[in-house]
Structures are given as C-alpha cells and as structure tokens.
Amino acid sequence: MSLHIKAKQGDIADRILLPGDPLRAKYIAETFLEDAHCYNQIRNILGYTGTYKGKRISVQGTGMGIPSISIYVNELIRDYGVEKLIRVGTCGAMRADIQLRDVLIAQGATTDSSIIRNIFGPSINFAPIADFDLLRRAYEKAQAAGVSVRVGNLISVDRFYDEEIDNKKLTDYGIMAVEMETAALYVLAAQYHVQALGIFTVSDHLLTGAACTAEERQTSFNDMIRVALDTAVEA
Ligand SMILES: O=P(O)(O)O[C@H]1O[C@H](CO)[C@@H](O)[C@H]1O
Numbered sequence: 001m002s003l004h005i006k007a008k009q010g011d012i013a014d015r016i017l018l019p020g021d022p023l024r025a026k027y028i029a030e031t032f033l034e035d036a037h038c039y040n041q042i043r044n045i046l047g048y049t050g051t052y053k054g055k056r057i058s059v060q061g062t063g064m065g066i067p068s069i070s071i072y073v074n075e076l077i078r079d080y081g082v083e084k085l086i087r088v089g090t091c092g093a094m095r096a097d098i099q100l101r102d103v104l105i106a107q108g109a110t111t112d113s114s115i116i117r118n119i120f121g122p123s124i125n126f127a128p129i130a131d132f133d134l135l136r137r138a139y140e141k142a143q144a145a146g147v148s149v150r151v152g153n154l155i156s157v158d159r160f161y162d163e164e165i166d167n168k169k170l171t172d173y174g175i176m177a178v179e180m181e182t183a184a185l186y187v188l189a190a191q192y193h194v195q196a197l198g199i200f201t202v203s204d205h206l207l208t209g210a211a212c213t214a215e216e217r218q219t220s221f222n223d224m225i226r227v228a229l230d231t232a233v234e235a
C-alpha cells in the first residue's frame with residue numbers, strides 16, 4: 001500500500017484510465033470492465049481493476065487539480081509500476097468551433113502551474129506533451145469508431161475560477177480548451193519514462209455558457225471512454 005492508495009502489489013494493472021471524478025471511475029468500472037474489483041477507497045478516491053476485451057486494466061480517480069493528480073500518478077508509477085496512463089477528463093471549450101460533448105485529445109498541455117518552474121527553474125519553459133504512440137493509437141481508434149476528435153493544445157490551469165486569465169490570447173495561439181491536470185501527468189510521465197495521454201469530453205463552453213449536468217459528468221462520455229480503453233489495451 002502507498003500513502004494514498006490501498007492496494008497490494010499486483011492489484012493495479014500496468015495500464016490505467018484516470019478520470020478526475022472518482023464516481024466516473026466507478027461508472028467506467030461497472031459499465032465497461034469485467035470482473036472489476038475496487039482496490040482503493042481511501043478518501044473516496046476510488047480505484048478498480050478488471051478486464052476489458054480480455055486484457056487487465058485499472059481505472060483510478062485522481063481528484064481535481066495538479067497537486068491531487070500528482071499524488072496519484074507518483075504513487076501509481078513509483079509504487080505500483082504503472083506504465084501507460086490515460087486521463088479521461090472533462091474540459092471547458094474556449095473556441096466557437098468546438099461544441100459541447102466534442103472529444104479532444106491533448107497533444108500538448110500548456111500550464112500556468114508552478115510545477116514547470118519548480119522542476120526546471122526560471123529559464124526553461126518545458127513543454128508537457130503526450131506520448132506519440134498513445135496519441136496515434138487513440139486517434140486511429142477514434143477514426144475507426146466514427147468518433148470525431150480534435151487534437152491540439154489544452155491549458156491545465158491552477159484555478160477553476162480565474163478572473164485574470166486571458167482566454168482570448170490563449171485561443172489566438174491555438175489553445176482549444178481548459179482543464180486542470182494534464183500538464184502534471186505529462187511532466188511526471190517524462191520524469192519517469194512512462195507513457196501518458198489525455199482525452200477529454202467538452203463538459204461546458206466558456207463562450208456560450210452551455211454545460212453538462214454533474215450527473216452527465218459522472219456517467220456519460222462513453223465515446224471518450226471507449227477510445228481510451230481501446231487505446232490502453234492495445235498499446
Ligand atoms: O472531470 P475531471 O476529470 O475532474 O476534469 C475537469 O473537471 C474538474 C473541474 O470541474 C477538474 O478536475 C478539471 O480538470
């Protein structure tokens with residue numbers, strides 16, 4: 001067991017889906033996995049292992065924000081040997097050409113978090129990027145399933161409620177959407193030489209104010225989940 005995950009060695013598969021919302025983890029396990037068992041209930045940040053298309057896979061909530069996901073990703077990699085990590089998140093669309101429930105893949109994760117300068121110092125602005133093999137597979141899986149996906153740059157912010165952020169400038173430079181964890185996932189994957197990817201469903205729109213309900217955030221978004229599972233088990 002690690003500090004925040006109550007699992008024995010071998011309880012967690014080498015590949016894992018990472019929703020922020022622990023109830024999305026429960027939904028994924030109960031809806032998509034066979035023989036799923038819950039290995040973690042500490043802080044109600046639920047984690048499950050089961051099989052999908054005959055292959056062992058886990059799904060683990062990570063909570064909200066970079067400090068929270070960093071705890072789980074560190075422990076999953078260092079204490080449980082997880083090697084392929086796919087975040088299945090929600091995000092807020094920032095551009096008029098992106099709609100509610102669209103599926104996005106984060107090729108890069110720009111961030112205002114201090115995680116980059118805390119690691120690299122003031123002169124290096126490290127670029128957190130997706131693992132190319134997972135990204136390519138996810139794109140191909142989506143194409144094969146007829147799921148339309150957009151691939152590009154997202155921003156992982158430290159503040160959900162942020163009066164100062166310049167969304168216009170970010171979208172002028174191609175940022176598609178906002179979420180709160182992927183930059184840390186990509187930086188930690190680089191640090192530990194493992195593979196990581198972030199796939200998202202647009203849950204709300206910053207320009208129009210359109211939004212999915214909290215229940216939808218827990219229990220829908222099946223296109224994204226299938227693309228992530230199909231990618232994870234074949235990678
Ligand atoms: O739905 P999840 O995966 O938690 O992702 C998004 O939702 C939360 C904010 O509501 C943040 O964690 C953000 O990254």
Ligand SMILES: O=c1cc[nH]c(=O)[nH]1
Nearest residue numbers: 090091092178179180
């Ligand atoms: O972090 C997030 C997630 C969804 N929508 C937002 O506006 N921000």
